[in-house]
Amino acid sequence: MKHLKTLTLGAAAGLILGAAVAMPGTAQADAIIVQSTTSTQNSGLYDYMLPIYEKKTGNKVNVVAVGTGQAIKNAKNCDGDVLLVHAKPAEEKFVADGYGVKRSDLMYNDFIIVGPPADPAKVGGMKDGPKALSMIAKSEAAFASRGDNSGTHKKEKHLWKAAGIDPTKASGKWYRETGSGMGATLNAGVGMGAYVMTDRATWISFKNKGDYKIQVEGDKQLFNQYGVILVNPKKCPKVKVKEGQAFIDWLLSKDGQETIASYKLKGLQLFFPNGKMM
Amino acid sequence: MRPANVVDLRGGAASDASAPGAGADLFPLVLDDVSFQAGGTVLIKGIDLTLEAEGATVIMGPNGAGKSLLLRLMHGLIDPSGGTVSWGGAGMGEAVRKRQAMVFQRPVLLRRSVAANIDFVLRLRGRADPARRQAILDHAGLAAHADQPARLLSGGEQQRLAMARALATEPDVLFMDEPTSNLDPASTLVIEEIAKAARDRGTKIIFITHDMGQARRLADEVVFVHKGKVLEHSPAETFFTQPASTEAGDYMAGKIIL
Amino acid sequence: MQDFGAAFLTAFDLLIGADADLLEIIGLSLRVSISALLAAGLIGLSLGAALAVTRFPGRGIVLVIVNSMMGLPPVVVGLVVYMLLSNAGPFGFLGLLYTPEAMIIAQAILILPIIAALSRQLIEDLHAEYAEQFRSFCVPTGRMMMELLWDARYSLLTVMLAGLGRAMAEVGAVIIVGGNINHLTRVMTTTIALETSKGDLALALGLGIVLLSIAIAINAGVMALNATAKRQAYA
Numbered sequence: 116m117k118h119l120k121t122l123t124l125g126a127a128a129g130l131i132l133g134a135a136v137a138m139p140g141t142a143q144a145d146a147i148i149v150q151s152t153t154s155t156q157n158s159g160l161y162d163y164m165l166p167i168y169e170k171k172t173g174n175k176v177n178v179v180a181v182g183t184g185q186a187i188k189n190a191k192n193c194d195g196d197v198l199l200v201h202a203k204p205a206e207e208k209f210v211a212d213g214y215g216v217k218r219s220d221l222m223y224n225d226f227i228i229v230g231p232p233a234d235p236a237k238v239g240g241m242k243d244g245p246k247a248l249s250m251i252a253k254s255e256a257a258f259a260s261r262g263d264n265s266g267t268h269k270k271e272k273h274l275w276k277a278a279g280i281d282p283t284k285a286s287g288k289w290y291r292e293t294g295s296g297m298g299a300t301l302n303a304g305v306g307m308g309a310y311v312m313t314d315r316a317t318w319i320s321f322k323n324k325g326d327y328k329i330q331v332e333g334d335k336q337l338f339n340q341y342g343v344i345l346v347n348p349k350k351c352p353k354v355k356v357k358e359g360q361a362f363i364d365w366l367l368s369k370d371g372q373e374t375i376a377s378y379k380l381k382g383l384q385l386f387f388p389n390g391k392m393m
Numbered sequence: 394m395r396p397a398n399v400v401d402l403r404g405g406a407a408s409d410a411s412a413p414g415a416g417a418d419l420f421p422l423v424l425d426d427v428s429f430q431a432g433g434t435v436l437i438k439g440i441d442l443t444l445e446a447e448g449a450t451v452i453m454g455p456n457g458a459g460k461s462l463l464l465r466l467m468h469g470l471i472d473p474s475g476g477t478v479s480w481g482g483a484g485m486g487e488a489v490r491k492r493q494a495m496v497f498q499r500p501v502l503l504r505r506s507v508a509a510n511i512d513f514v515l516r517l518r519g520r521a522d523p524a525r526r527q528a529i530l531d532h533a534g535l536a537a538h539a540d541q542p543a544r545l546l547s548g549g550e551q552q553r554l555a556m557a558r559a560l561a562t563e564p565d566v567l568f569m570d571e572p573t574s575n576l577d578p579a580s581t582l583v584i585e586e587i588a589k590a591a592r593d594r595g596t597k598i599i600f601i602t603h604d605m606g607q608a609r610r611l612a613d614e615v616v617f618v619h620k621g622k623v624l625e626h627s628p629a630e631t632f633f634t635q636p637a638s639t640e641a642g643d644y645m646a647g648k649i650i651l
Numbered sequence: 652m653q654d655f656g657a658a659f660l661t662a663f664d665l666l667i668g669a670d671a672d673l674l675e676i677i678g679l680s681l682r683v684s685i686s687a688l689l690a691a692g693l694i695g696l697s698l699g700a701a702l703a704v705t706r707f708p709g710r711g712i713v714l715v716i717v718n719s720m721m722g723l724p725p726v727v728v729g730l731v732v733y734m735l736l737s738n739a740g741p742f743g744f745l746g747l748l749y750t751p752e753a754m755i756i757a758q759a760i761l762i763l764p765i766i767a768a769l770s771r772q773l774i775e776d777l778h779a780e781y782a783e784q785f786r787s788f789c790v791p792t793g794r795m796m797m798e799l800l801w802d803a804r805y806s807l808l809t810v811m812l813a814g815l816g817r818a819m820a821e822v823g824a825v826i827i828v829g830g831n832i833n834h835l836t837r838v839m840t841t842t843i844a845l846e847t848s849k850g851d852l853a854l855a856l857g858l859g860i861v862l863l864s865i866a867i868a869i870n871a872g873v874m875a876l877n878a879t880a881k882r883q884a885y886a
Contacts (some may be wrong), residue, residue, distance in 0.1 A: 148749055148830075157849050162833065179749060179830035193738035194748055298848025323850030353738055353746075470786050487789045494787065501784035504802040513798070517788060562788070 146175035147358045150195035153296040156180035158316035163378045182265030193351035196359035198344040201266035215344035222386040223340045228331035230310040245278035247331040255289040257309035262292025316385035416565020419480045420446035427476035438621040448613030449598035459621040460601045494564035498571045500555035502543040533557035549580025569600035617641045661857030680838040684818040687758035695766030700796035703774035720764030725823030732757040749830040757824040762814040769810040
């Protein structure tokens with residue numbers, strides 16, 4: 116009897132603690148999951164844009180922000196309704212393999228290379244991405260890479276290839292693969308005085324810049340295109356086609372594109388819409 | 394507070410369950426060539442012993458003689474390596490052990506109140522009842538301590554509680570392993586009186602003691618154990634006046650026997 | 652290193668301001684971790700007690716496994732639970748991925764071995780003391796487990812607090828199975844990870860201080876209750 120009494124007391128205490136707790140988002144039946152990238156989340160775009168969309172349509176959008184590589188993998192596991200990433204070749208393959216219905220350009224910004232003010236590789240003010248990378252390699256100045264198969268990482272590898280250099284030979288020496296998200300890699304890079312290639316949006320919103328400066332920017336090759344794809348219900352029957360497509364349609368609509376363009380941080384526009392309504 | 398000898402623990406005063414010898418069917422206790430070994434050492438060596446239902450049996454012998462092992466073999470806390478222990482023709486098992494209880498040298502009390510320690514065994518035997526618990530605590534002189542943590546009682550009170558708890562199961566046989574060896578004389582007296590009262594109601598008492606005076610006060614018969622063997626089994630008056638073995642004589646004379 | 656000073660100021664502001672978003676995040680952290688604790692406690696204490704009082708062939712191996720699992724990396728637990736709950740996995744049909752329930756499952760798995768292993772040790776020590784008396788009274792095994800759990804209750808509370816601490820502190824598992832979705836599965840630790848990756852180290856550390864304060868409050872509260880109860884019932 117005494118046991119029962121104490122158990123009841125314990126359970127009551129648990130319940131009181133539990134009741135003090137705000138219940139999380141309740142009805143989630145029509146909420147969609149967007150598999151997306153850390154750069155879009157870290158830049159604050161979703162925090163700005165989603166409340167606007169949810170207010171207009173009443174539809175809830177949940178964003179899971181991981182690297183592009185993992186986002187695509189998760190979407191292939193049917194753990195998302197919409198894919199919003201930035202690695203065009205991989206996205207096209209995703210659609211070609213039947214996992215996505217259709218890929219649409221959504222918006223762009225650009226990549227930049229940031230580095231310490233001392234600029235040991237003397238790349239400050241350069242435009243040419245591959246050339247800047249080959250100078251960094253030649254001077255063996257520290258370079259922090261995402262190393263996580265994300266969209267940014269894929270782009271970086273592409274630029275190394277264009278420069279004709281295989282930096283992974285210097286892995287662990289001056290070429291340092293963090294295997295982490297954009298922000299974590301920036302934290303690491305700033306911490307060890309390494310150059311980092313990052314998307315401009317993350318950089319502008321990043322708060323731990325230290326005395327780092329943008330050293331390389333403005334090259335066409337540093338273009339960063341985001342695309343959006345509805346996960347294919349033929350592969351993933353549970354995909355919320357109606358709600359997912361509605362979100363994509365809104366993103367590509369005049370209203371959605373203007374919303375993206377209107378997101379500014381410190382007076383700077385972070386993403387430039389270039390979506391086309393079908 | 395001294396226990397009242399007349400209180401009947403077996404349930405109301407008029408209960409016929411209290412008739413002396415209610416546990417007679419458990420007897421005789423027969424140990425047939427019982428041996429016990431641990432770690433390659435033979436500690437109990439082929440003991441043959443028969444105990445009857447009547448009276449209190451005291452097991453005596455020097456330290457290391459195997460008294461505690463013998464008691465545990467009788468109660469079935471350990472199984473013999475050889476030979477058999479039987480109670481009234483039945484083998485040792487839970488059915489038998491449930492009709493027995495044991496009080497240890499150091500009382501093993503639950504980390505709860507005094508009352509909860511009694512309730513534990515009453516519930517175990519399916520008869521939880523505040524009135525019964527109250528009667529038991531009254532009898533043991535512990536009623537005033539009912540709500541105290543059992544482990545904060547004095548040594549004497551703890552052993553009294555252990556006794557009361559053992560008797561709450563209404564055992565036909567009560568084993569005691571040097572129950573008063575750590576106690577002051579006053580507490581020893583109380584324990585002895587509780588034991589006597591139980592014996593007078595027909596509970597068979599089998600106990601170990603080093604206290605010669607206690608043995609004389611309580612024992613009806615004596616089993617003398619030395620080096621894992623029973624050297625002597627005789628009525629108390631015979632044992633204390635004319636021990637059959639020199640070892641028993643030496644032991645009572647306070648000599649170290651090897 | 653001005654971040655440290657800023658972090659304390661931020662933590663102070665966060666606590667004083669009682670910002671609605673922060674309260675929601677703290678609330679979800681508590682809800683998830685306490686639920687995980689209740690689930691893991693129910694199973695872990697039973698398992699610990701059962702392992703403490705029973706002897707069977709292969710018991711040693713089971714103990715080694717349970718003890719080793721105390722060191723389960725959260726990220727591995729997260730990954731396994733993700734693979735199980737993913738729509739491509741065997742339990743995808745439950746639709747639990749990216750919900751607080753998935754986080755509860757992951758944390759419960761993470762702390763179950765801690766509760767089972769530590770309670771097993773505690774109860775086994777207590778059982779060593781009680782075993783002979785229990786055998787004398789013919790206490791059935793199940794009953795024995797209950798009585799031992801009850802008598803070890805104050806020590807077990809510390810075990811439960813260790814479990815709660817581990818659950819509330821981990822990030823590796825919940826960020827994978829919860830997805831760190833704003834207003835749905837964002838808890839203290841995933842918020843700290845997010846703010847760190849945004850480079851807002853002061854805010855991240857401030858949140859860490861808030862988390863620590865909550866942990867201290869819970870532990871102090873439980874210990875105060877414990878001390879009172881213990882004085883009344885226990886030696």
